[in-house]
């Protein structure tokens with residue numbers, strides 16, 4: 001039985017197969033409409049979410065399956081003090097596969113050790129968010145035709161942003177990806193990620209101003225400042241509007257640079273960018289459903 005905790009749990013070849021499957025689902029959704037008839041997905045969300053939970057639920061419904069679950073910890077037995085280990089043992093009796101989001105790093109990993117059904121990490125604290133990364137990679141591969149040989153700027157909260165950590169991990173396996181990390185000093189990429197890049201001799205730069213490097217980017221991954229992970233509100237208020245991508249800055253970028261964002265957006269992308277064909281963050285949401293469909297099929301062994 002397989003789980004998904006980290007994008008690196010799948011080899012590059014396995015990811016290619018997963019993305020091929022997702023692209024086929026996009027083209028021929030009718031061929032997949034009954035693949036999960038009679039199966040159930042449990043969504044165990046201990047932390048707020050709109051798109052990730054609904055994306056998982058939509059994916060399972062599109063496959064003909066059903067969904068059960070909870071959308072916040074206060075409405076589950078966690079409020080009575082139940083451990084994640086016990087919850088997943090119970091859920092294993094109800095569902096065929098589970099997606100878990102939790103504010104604590106490593107929670108989904110603990111669940112996977114006690115589970116008799118595949119567990120998908122749908123975000124664990126500031127750590128990893130592998131299905132967002134699958135979404136990001138599928139979007140890039142589908143729209144750019146490749147996952148190598150480009151310069152990607154990651155901008156915003158690179159310290160607490162788990163989507164950033166998962167994406168850097170995943171892209172570090174493809175040739176000639178050059179990273180430009182754009183953040184204020186306080187929100188720099190964690191040292192453990194910098195150490196990994198140094199060890200693998202992957203080229204990266206750290207800069208503070210987006211305007212300084214936007215012209216060099218093939219991809220720009222914008223992120224929200226992660227308010228819920230700050231220790232004090234003053235720091236959040238000081239940093240929250242550090243970056244605002246607007247039409248003027250887009251004017252400095254390459255004509256084929258893509259702008260991605262895991263969403264939710266707060267102020268970091270002005271709405272005047274939305275109509276720009278290079279802004280693909282809403283397309284990304286659609287790719288997220290296809291890739292979660294492909295993932296559910298793969299983890300349930302139904303992909304043939």
Ligand code: NCD
Nearest residue numbers: 052123129163224262263264
């Ligand atoms: C992200 C998350 O939850 O980490 N959202 C998402 O799943 N699409 C990004 C964020 O909350 O900023």
